[in-house]
Amino acid sequence: MINPQSAEPTVSWTRMEEGTETDYRFLTPLFENHARTNLVPNLVGMLQALEGPKLGYQVDRLQHSLQSATRAHRNGERVDLVVSALLHDVADSFAPENHSDAAAAVLAPYVDEEAHWVVKHHGIFQGYYYFHHLGGDKDARDRYSASPYFDACVDFCANYDQNCFDPEYASMTLDDFIPMLNEVFGRPSRIPGVAPLT
Numbered sequence: 001m002i003n004p005q006s007a008e009p010t011v012s013w014t015r016m017e018e019g020t021e022t023d024y025r026f027l028t029p030l031f032e033n034h035a036r037t038n039l040v041p042n043l044v045g046m047l048q049a050l051e052g053p054k055l056g057y058q059v060d061r062l063q064h065s066l067q068s069a070t071r072a073h074r075n076g077e078r079v080d081l082v083v084s085a086l087l088h089d090v091a092d093s094f095a096p097e098n099h100s101d102a103a104a105a106v107l108a109p110y111v112d113e114e115a116h117w118v119v120k121h122h123g124i125f126q127g128y129y130y131f132h133h134l135g136g137d138k139d140a141r142d143r144y145s146a147s148p149y150f151d152a153c154v155d156f157c158a159n160y161d162q163n164c165f166d167p168e169y170a171s172m173t174l175d176d177f178i179p180m181l182n183e184v185f186g187r188p189s190r191i192p193g194v195a196p197l198t
Helices: 021-048 061-074 079-087 099-107 113-129 140-144 150-160 175-185
Strands: none
Touching (some): 021 079, 021 175, 061 175, 079 099, 113 150, 140 150
16 A cells, blocks of 8 residues: 555555555555666666775776777677676675675676676686696686586686786776666576566
8 A cells, every 4th residue: 555644655564575565566666667777877887886905906897898898899899798798797896705695686687698697707717827826727718618618708807807807908988888787787687586567
């Protein structure tokens, strides 16, 4: 039941189990419209949060992300991979222990299966370049050798990740990628969920 006492329309309950079909038909479009309207600006904000300390590299995490996406775009990659390159490390600031999984979860509803898989596994594949220097197995990625996306992830890390720390590289700006972000995140979700309301 909608609360008539509220200045802004709200439901009258505080426990979801008390909600009715009418309540959820009221709530769902409010959330969906809000989420869709704010998704790209929120992602841009998450990318901007990567700006700042270089953490020993020659570029900060934002410049690394821009360089990755710029190289993919200039190499003629499809928009799904370009946007995935832009966002592959977006979770560094809030999920440092599992940034690959977190970034992949953000992308999963909107990008193709290959781009999602590449982002989800890029952390292990990127280890090829440095795990052995830290006592690890640089070939840890080989456990995924049967995947149809193995080579795509190897290529991604070689061409759009491990080489994207160059302070002299002329990257595109974050604003240049807004139309691509809008294209990808404006798509209907690929993830099955609640049936659309009719």
